[in-house]
Amino acid sequence: MNFARKAGYAAVLGALAAGAAQAEISDGAVKIGVLTDMSGTYSDLAGPGVVAAAEMAIADMGGKVAGKPIVMLSADHQNKADIAANKAREWGDVEKVDAYVDLVTTSTALAVMEIAKQTHKVVLISGAGSSRITNEDCNPTAIHWTYDTYALAKGTGSAMVKEGGKTWFFLTADYAFGQNLQKDVTAVVEANGGQVLGAVKHPFPATDFSSFILQAQSSGAQVIGLANAGADTTNAIKAANEFGVVQSGQKLAGLLVFISDVHSLGLPVAQGLTLTTGFYWDYDDKTRAWSKRFFEKTGKMPTMVQAGVYSSLMHYFKAIEATGSDDGPTVVKQMKATPVEDFFARHGKIREDGRMVHDMYLAEVKKPAESKQPWDYYKILRVIPGDEAYLPLSESKCPLVKKS
Amino acid sequence: MDFLNIPLPAILAQLVVGLINGSFYALLSLGLAIIFGLLNIINFAHGAQYMLGAFVAWFGVQYLGVNYWAALILVPLTVGAFGMLLERTLLSRLYREDHLYGLLLTFGLALIIEGVFVQLYGVSGKPYATPESLRGALNLGFMFLPKYRAWVIVASLVVCLGSWLIIERTKLGAYLRAGTENSQLLQAFGVNVPLMITLTYGFGVALAAFAGVLAAPIFQVSPKMGSDLIIVVFAVVVIGGMGSILGSIVTGLGLGLVEGLTKVIWPQASGTVIFVIMAIVLLIRPAGLFGKEK
Incomplete structure (x- = not known):
C-alpha cells in the first residue's frame, strides 16, 4: 500500500466521521418540545x-438559530410519567423534536431521560427536583438546570442547624421526591451535628395538615421541615400558622418553596420562612430587567423554574449557533464546554454529570411592613457558591464521572 | 404503629381535628344525599360548587367589601341560585333518562367550572383572612384549638341538625320525603313537584357553597379544592347509604374521626382508610349503614 492510497483512505474515513456529526441542522428546523404541568398542582x-x-x-433569538427556524411544541404531561414518556416518544419519532424542555415532576423527567438516552436527544430539565437526575440516574444528554434536592437540603438545612435548629421533624410527601428530599436534608442535618426526631x-x-402539624408540635423538635411542594406546602404552612407553631417557638423550614407559593399565601402567613432558591427576580439589575419583561408578558413575576427554562434554552441555542449542528451529543458537548453567565446563572458551569452548577440563594420571606412593592417578598441572606451548594463530584454515583 | 404508645392528649387532639374534617364531610355529604334522594342524580358538580362557594366569598372581600359573616349568608344564596339555574336549564332534561346521564352531565360541568377557574386564577389559590373575632386559639388543656376551627364544628353541626329537623319535622320536609318515595303520587295531590325539585337542588348546592365559605380561611381558595375532597365525600355517602339524610351526617362525622386516628397511627394510610371502610361496608351491607334495601 503506497502512501497516496493510505492518505486517500484516511481522507474518506475522515469525511465519513465528520459526516456523522456534521455541522447541519436536521429536518431544516430546530424543534423544542416543552413538556410541563399545564393545569395541575x-x-x-x-x-x-x-x-x-x-x-x-x-x-430573543429572532426565531432562528444557525439560519434555521426554531419551532416550539408544548404539551401537558399532567405530572404522570407514562403520559410524559408517550408524548416524548411521539415527538421524537413523528415530530423530530431535538430537545425536551422543563419536566416538572421527577418521575416525568426520569421517564423522558430514558427515551432520550436511546435517541440521543437533549433534555433540559428545570422543574423536576430530585438529585437522582444527575446522580445515580445521570444521562449523557440530559442537563439539570435550576436546582435539586441536594442544593435545597444544603442551603436551608445547614443554615437552620447553624442558627441553632438542632432537632428536626419532617412532614414528608409520600412519594419519590419527598422521600429523596427528606433523605438529603437528614444527611445535612446530621453532618452539622443536628438530630432528626421523627417524620410523618x-x-x-x-x-x-392540622393533624400532621399537631404531631410535629408534640415532637418538641425545634425545626419542622416541610419535605413537600406546591399546594401541600402552602396548606401545611397555613395550618402551622393557625395552630401557632411559630408563636410557640418552633421554626418552619420550607424545603421547596417557590415565589408563586409565597404570592398565594400572602406575606402575613408566609413571613419569616427560610428557603433556598436558584433565582430571585429582585436580586440585581439583570434579574430585574428580564423579570420585568416576563411580568409584562404574563402578569406574574417568574419562578426559578420559569427563569431557568429561558436560561437553559438560550445556552442551548448558542451552542447550536456555535457548532452549526442540532445533533444531541455535539450540542451538549459544546454546552458543557461553555461557562454559563447570564441574568439567571452566576458562575454557572455544566459538569460531566449534567448538573448545571451555579450560585444559589438563601432567602427569608419579608414581613408585610418590609415589603415595599408588589412581589417584594425575599431578603437574600446569603449567596451560596455553586460548588458548595451542589453534590461534589467526588461523592457522585454517576457513571459518567471519571474517578481519578 | 403501636396504639398504646400514643399519649392520651395526642389522641384527644387528633379526635378534635378529625371532628373538624368530619364537619366538612357531613355538610357536603348531606347536600349530596338530599339531591340524590329527590332528584336521583349523583351530583358530581358538588365539589365544584363547594369551590365556587369559597371563590364567591373571596370575590366578595376582594371586589365588593362583603365581610365573612355576610358571605356566610349571601354566598350560599348566590351559588344556590346558580345551581337552580343549572337544574332548570340542563338537569331537568335528564330525569327520564338513566342515572348515568345526570352523572356525566354534572361531571362535565365540574370539569368546565374547574377549568375556567384554573385558567383565570391559577392553581395556587388565593388567601382568605380569618375573621378578626375568630383569630387566636383556645387552650383545651390537651391542645390549642384555633377558635376558627371550633366555630367550624359549631356552625356545621347547627346547619346539619337544622336541615335534618326541617326534613324530618316540618310539612315542607314531609313533602320532600314523599317526593323521594313517589313523586308522581305527590304531584297528583296538587304539589308542584318540579318547583320542589328545583328548590331542593338549590338547597343542596347552597349547603356545598356554605361549606366552601367555612373552608375558605382554613385552606387556600383554589380551583382544585373541591376535586380533592369530593371523592372522599362520595365514599362517605356510599357508606352512609345513598340518599339517607341522617346517615350522611353521622357517617360524615364518624369517618372524620376514623381518619383523624389513622393520621396518628399510620399516616400513609390516611388517604385510603375511608375507601377500605367503604369496601367492607359494601360487602356486608350493600345499601350502606343507614340505607334501606330496595
Missing part, C-alpha cells in the same frame, strides 16, 4: 409561565 410554578419563557427565548409521611396530595 405545579402549573403555577411551571406550566404556562414556562411556555411564555420559552417563547421569549425564541423571540403524608399522602400526596393532602388537604388538611
Whole structure:
C-alpha cells in the first residue's frame, strides 16, 4: 500500500466521521418540545409561565438559530410519567423534536431521560427536583438546570442547624421526591451535628395538615421541615400558622418553596420562612430587567423554574449557533464546554454529570411592613457558591464521572 | 404503629381535628344525599360548587367589601341560585333518562367550572383572612384549638341538625320525603313537584357553597379544592347509604374521626382508610349503614 492510497483512505474515513456529526441542522428546523404541568398542582410554578419563557427565548433569538427556524411544541404531561414518556416518544419519532424542555415532576423527567438516552436527544430539565437526575440516574444528554434536592437540603438545612435548629421533624410527601428530599436534608442535618426526631409521611396530595402539624408540635423538635411542594406546602404552612407553631417557638423550614407559593399565601402567613432558591427576580439589575419583561408578558413575576427554562434554552441555542449542528451529543458537548453567565446563572458551569452548577440563594420571606412593592417578598441572606451548594463530584454515583 | 404508645392528649387532639374534617364531610355529604334522594342524580358538580362557594366569598372581600359573616349568608344564596339555574336549564332534561346521564352531565360541568377557574386564577389559590373575632386559639388543656376551627364544628353541626329537623319535622320536609318515595303520587295531590325539585337542588348546592365559605380561611381558595375532597365525600355517602339524610351526617362525622386516628397511627394510610371502610361496608351491607334495601 503506497502512501497516496493510505492518505486517500484516511481522507474518506475522515469525511465519513465528520459526516456523522456534521455541522447541519436536521429536518431544516430546530424543534423544542416543552413538556410541563399545564393545569395541575405545579402549573403555577411551571406550566404556562414556562411556555411564555420559552417563547421569549425564541423571540430573543429572532426565531432562528444557525439560519434555521426554531419551532416550539408544548404539551401537558399532567405530572404522570407514562403520559410524559408517550408524548416524548411521539415527538421524537413523528415530530423530530431535538430537545425536551422543563419536566416538572421527577418521575416525568426520569421517564423522558430514558427515551432520550436511546435517541440521543437533549433534555433540559428545570422543574423536576430530585438529585437522582444527575446522580445515580445521570444521562449523557440530559442537563439539570435550576436546582435539586441536594442544593435545597444544603442551603436551608445547614443554615437552620447553624442558627441553632438542632432537632428536626419532617412532614414528608409520600412519594419519590419527598422521600429523596427528606433523605438529603437528614444527611445535612446530621453532618452539622443536628438530630432528626421523627417524620410523618403524608399522602400526596393532602388537604388538611392540622393533624400532621399537631404531631410535629408534640415532637418538641425545634425545626419542622416541610419535605413537600406546591399546594401541600402552602396548606401545611397555613395550618402551622393557625395552630401557632411559630408563636410557640418552633421554626418552619420550607424545603421547596417557590415565589408563586409565597404570592398565594400572602406575606402575613408566609413571613419569616427560610428557603433556598436558584433565582430571585429582585436580586440585581439583570434579574430585574428580564423579570420585568416576563411580568409584562404574563402578569406574574417568574419562578426559578420559569427563569431557568429561558436560561437553559438560550445556552442551548448558542451552542447550536456555535457548532452549526442540532445533533444531541455535539450540542451538549459544546454546552458543557461553555461557562454559563447570564441574568439567571452566576458562575454557572455544566459538569460531566449534567448538573448545571451555579450560585444559589438563601432567602427569608419579608414581613408585610418590609415589603415595599408588589412581589417584594425575599431578603437574600446569603449567596451560596455553586460548588458548595451542589453534590461534589467526588461523592457522585454517576457513571459518567471519571474517578481519578 | 403501636396504639398504646400514643399519649392520651395526642389522641384527644387528633379526635378534635378529625371532628373538624368530619364537619366538612357531613355538610357536603348531606347536600349530596338530599339531591340524590329527590332528584336521583349523583351530583358530581358538588365539589365544584363547594369551590365556587369559597371563590364567591373571596370575590366578595376582594371586589365588593362583603365581610365573612355576610358571605356566610349571601354566598350560599348566590351559588344556590346558580345551581337552580343549572337544574332548570340542563338537569331537568335528564330525569327520564338513566342515572348515568345526570352523572356525566354534572361531571362535565365540574370539569368546565374547574377549568375556567384554573385558567383565570391559577392553581395556587388565593388567601382568605380569618375573621378578626375568630383569630387566636383556645387552650383545651390537651391542645390549642384555633377558635376558627371550633366555630367550624359549631356552625356545621347547627346547619346539619337544622336541615335534618326541617326534613324530618316540618310539612315542607314531609313533602320532600314523599317526593323521594313517589313523586308522581305527590304531584297528583296538587304539589308542584318540579318547583320542589328545583328548590331542593338549590338547597343542596347552597349547603356545598356554605361549606366552601367555612373552608375558605382554613385552606387556600383554589380551583382544585373541591376535586380533592369530593371523592372522599362520595365514599362517605356510599357508606352512609345513598340518599339517607341522617346517615350522611353521622357517617360524615364518624369517618372524620376514623381518619383523624389513622393520621396518628399510620399516616400513609390516611388517604385510603375511608375507601377500605367503604369496601367492607359494601360487602356486608350493600345499601350502606343507614340505607334501606330496595
